[in-house]
Every structure is written in structure tokens, then in C-alpha cells.
Amino acid sequence: MSTISIRKQQDADLVEIKRTLIRLGKMSENAVVHAVWALKNSDVEAARSVIDGDDALDELTERIDESCMSFNARYQPLGQDLRMIVSTMHMAVDLERIGDYGVNIARAAILLEKKPLIKPLIDIPRMSAILSEMLGKALSAFDVEDVETATTVFTLDDQIDALEKQVVRELFTMVMERVDRLEQAFLLMGVARTLERAGDHATNIAERVIYMYAGKIAKASDYKNPKDKIQEQESRDES
């Protein structure tokens, strides 16, 4: 069986698409991390730069879309190439959405400017750090075709979900103590909810990576730690 070199250009195009998606991933991650930093440090300038950076992120998403369309038209990919192109298009949408969430958080940071925070932000930056780790792992798994690393993203999502519940619970308690905290509490709950959703998108990306390289549909719920599964079952039973 002889190996032939007609794949050279095709492989080069795939590598280019891959590099661009990883760049988009880095930009989306930065948008969220910087927005949370701006929120924590009441830095309006930093928040504005996140909002201003969103156009570049959208443009890069469009470029990935065009590259994938052009790849399809040129090569009519099959097998792993097909899985990769279709997955890349989905992943670009997930990453673009995460970038939008960064903008939402940056807007919240601007709204909260100069108002003393009702509590020091601890869990929200922690959620942001976990999200950063999730995206880092998912994209590194994408880069080096490492299905094992992609599966580690799922348990991190459990941690983000748990933190979101904790933030909401804490803020509710604070509002019940003093109702004038309501506006800020709602904004912060929104931020926590946004980060939780961003975690879901990072999970989608990890699922896509597994499909791309292992050819199987992975469900994050299959990788949840057993304790969380029991808790979820219990809360379903209660309701």
C-alpha cells in the first residue's frame, strides 16, 4: 500500500483552520477572564476593552465559517475530516458565544462601577478560573487529538455548576437581610449564571473533540462524579 501526497494541501488547510479556532478560543477565554477581572477590580477601562474587542472575535468566527465552507467545497471531506469540519463550525459558535458572555460581564462591571461591592468577589473569579481551565483543556485536547484530556473537562463543569448554586444562595441570603442589595445581587447572580452557561459551552467543545477524534458521541453526564449524580437524582425525586 503506497502513501501518496495528495493530502498535503488538504492537511495544510486543516491545520490552518485548527490554528484559527485555537486563536478564537484564546480570545474568548480572555474576554471572560478580563471581564471578571474588571468586575472584581472595578476597572471600567478593562471592561471597555473587552467590549471593544468583541468585533475582532466576531470577525474571526466568520473567517472560520468561511474557511470551513471553502474546505467543504474544495475537498468534500469524509470520515474524520468531515467530523472535524462540522465540529469546528459548532465549536466556533460555542466560542463566539463565550466571547459574548465576556461582553455581558464587562457591561455588568461598568454598571457596578464606583458602587462598593456588597461582598468581596471570591466564587465568581473562581468560576472564571475554572472556565479558563476547561477551555484550555478542551482546546489543547483539540490541538493534540487527545480524547482523554477532553473528558476531564466534564468534571470541571460540575464544579462551576456547584459554585453558581453557592453564589446564588449566598446572594439570596444577603438580599433577605437587606433589600437594598437587590439590584447588585441580581447583577452578580446574572454574572454567575453567565459563567455557568459559558461552562456548558466549554463542555460542548469537549464533547465535540471526543466525537471528532474517537468517532463516538460523548455525553458529559456520563462523566459526572457519582456524588453529583446522586444529588441530582435526589433533587429530581424531591421535585
Add this chain to the structure above:
Amino acid sequence: MDKTQTESDRDLPQVRTQGLNLYYGPDRVLWSLNFDIPRGCVAAFIGPSGCGKSSYLRCLNRMNDFIPGARVEGHVLIDGADIYAPGVDVIALRRRVGMVFQKPNPFPMSIYENVAYGPRLFGVKNREALDETVRSSLEGAALWSEVKDKLNTLGTGLSGGQQQRLCIARAIATEPEVLLMDEPTSALDPLSTSRIEELIRDLKSRFTVAIVTHNMQQAARISDYTAFFLLGELVEYGPTSRIFTVPEDKRTEDYITGRFG
């Protein structure tokens, strides 16, 4: 074979291949093939040149009988009956299993005579019945509207795409149960290819189609099942949607993504 089928006949695969080996003299060309083609489906055969896919197709209507030194072991069952059993009428078999080749090969006679040739050979003499067969076959091959006013002109005067549809009309005129197609569009332009592909999709409601193609996108477009052959072995066989998205065998993956061929 009796055309009236019982329920259980209809549940049988149309073509069942069991432990099929093919030798050309001392060379073994096909290795222990075992798989079924369900009734009313299009099965595509892909693989690099020399992998045995066309040789397999020729086993289905015993065309290999013409090749000196060719020897078949194992069984091919069409509608449950072994076509390699002693006493099988090979001419009658080829009526039931029609074939269309890579290069359109109409006979050097009129369009009408090209299509009427088979039914005439099998004893249809009534002119009205022949007219009806010619019309319905040309309609079935999506050629009728283009040639109905020039049925007595030479078939060889048609365009390449039309000639190939004429060959399909000729093949279906004897009402086969299985239609074999060996790269039927490789000599045609994209428009003619697209018409033939459309036709194959329509034909599968009446015939089981087995098609050899080098064009993977074509296999993906028109077939229900795909078989990947390599060096005379059946590497993988399954629903086309799976073979072209998540093949199980690495060799299939490498072939469909153009990593070798």
C-alpha cells in the same frame, strides 16, 4: 424463478454472499466474502484499483465464467437460490441480474432495437408488447422524452450521457431483479452524472442496485450500504451514513480521507 414471492421471501436479503473466494488461475482475487445486500437497496463498492470490487460484481451474474482459469468457491444466493449451484441456467441468470458498464456500449442499431433486443431474445414477439417495454424502459431510464421522436435512429448517435441511459434502459427492459453497475458515470460529465444518480435513486424502488464507483462522494450520495474492499478482502460493510462519517476500521478511514489509494 417464480416471481410471486411469499412474505418470508421478501424478508430474505436479495443477494447473500457466503464464503466467496475467487481465483484467476493461481491468483486468489477475493478472500472469504460474507455479507448481504438487502432488497430494494443501493449497495456501493469502493476501494483502490485492483481491490476486487469489479471482480466481485462480475461474480453476481457469473461474468467471470468468461475468464479462462477463473474459479469460484463459496455461494452467492439471489433470492435464496445459489447461482453457482449445478444446473443453473446462466443466460436466465443474466436476465435477472442486469449489468451496466463503465463505457456506454449501445449496440450499433436503432434506439428501439437496443432496448427491444433483450426481451426479443427472451421470446417476446408481440409488437405491441415490445413497444410497451421499449417505452416503459426508456421512461424508467429517464430518456423517453428525449428520444421518443427518433426511436429508429442509431443509438450510437446519442450523447455520452444519453447512451449510458440507453444502456440502463436496455438493462432494465428484461425486468431484472438486480442491477449491477460498474463505474457507470466515470466517462460522463457532471450533468449526465447527476441524471444517472437521480435515476439510480428512482430505480431502487424496483431493483436492488450494486454499484462500483471510484467516486466516494457518489457512493455517499446514492447508496444505502457501502462496502470497502482492499486487496480482495471486505474490510468493512455497513450503512453508508456510518461508513462515511465514523468508519470502524482505520483502513477505511484512511481510504475515504484520501490518505492512500
